Amino acid sequence: MRLLVTRRLPPANMAFAAERFDTVFRDGDRGLTPEEAGAALREYDAILPTLGDRFAASAFDGGPFRCRILANFGVGVNHIDVAAAKAAGLVVANTPGAVTDATADIAMALILMTARRLGEGERMLRAGRWTGWEPTQMLGTHVTGLTVGIVGMGRIGQAVARRCHFGFGMEVAYFNRSPKAVEVPARQVGSLDELMRLADVVVVAVPGGAETRGLIGVAELAAMRPTGFLVNVARGDVVVEDALVAALEAGRIAGAGLDVYAREPEVPARLRALENVVLLPHLGTATLRVREAMGRMALDNLVAFAEGRAVPNPV
């Protein structure tokens, strides 16, 4: 099976791919354009793509293709037009679960960083402006007892809920598009608007893509408390970035912690200029152990497919 790996993976994953398949490792850090994706579909039997490789509908124009499977590195497949891929006869697979704890940890980091003003404090210290401990210096928001409102109570949402409830003594409420029974003590609310109104901290954990684009817009941000924080570890375009910047600039919400952006790696200058935001460069799963686990899952999907078995994680 001739395999294209679109980006540099952890060495253990590259070694496995090289040993098991006739693998071509693409150079460079830039994702495939739709044109390059279309060309790859003609040239390879299998592709291991990831975030930023744009398998848009146009990439699937003019089949049939040599490629039969896209084994994505990552759970999020909003960069792949899955319906178009399936219509072209391809299997699409992903890596759920491997990413969950690491991404939930980053959500917790963002909650603490925003509520307790950690980025701001570190910038002050590094700039040599710290004058010593003061009873009223850099007072943030105490998170114990606050209500976290989780938008999208899937694997990551529930991992955030566990951390908030058991680790930080927070109340948990959530909005999910379908009823969801969860093990953590938590209250499911009937509408997104209700969740935005009651939460002290809103954590966004829905999948990206057409169905959730702009889910958190002007009205949802306006529904938030002026003391509220928004944390997004999902995908950038779930939140209307301009509306978020306007809400932060006007002080209509207290702050935001972001791991993802609408047009990565571009981060609006207006957002970067704000003190009350924490901006991470999409670090959700960025540990070697987690990236290796993601790679193993993607490669397991390919091995199963090559052996004629059902792929363990079809999308």
Ligand SMILES: NC(=O)c1ccc[n+]([C@@H]2O[C@H](COP(=O)([O-])OP(=O)(O)OC[C@H]3O[C@@H](n4cnc5c(N)ncnc54)[C@H](O)[C@@H]3O)[C@@H](O)[C@H]2O)c1
């Ligand atoms: N920041 C990062 O580095 C990072 C890392 C991993 C995953 N992610 C993102 O997180 C997403 C979630 O991952 P997961 O494994 O928890 O997925 P999941 O499928 O387990 O959970 C998503 C949940 O969202 C719900 N949902 C979907 N659409 C909704 C809507 N419109 N309104 C309310 N709820 C809705 C689903 O019912 C589901 O419960 C991924 O798709 C990916 O884009 C980001």
Ligand SMILES: O=C(O)[C@H](O)COP(=O)(O)O
């Ligand atoms: O941080 C990540 O690893 C990226 O978001 C890709 O992984 P995901 O598709 O699982 O989010």
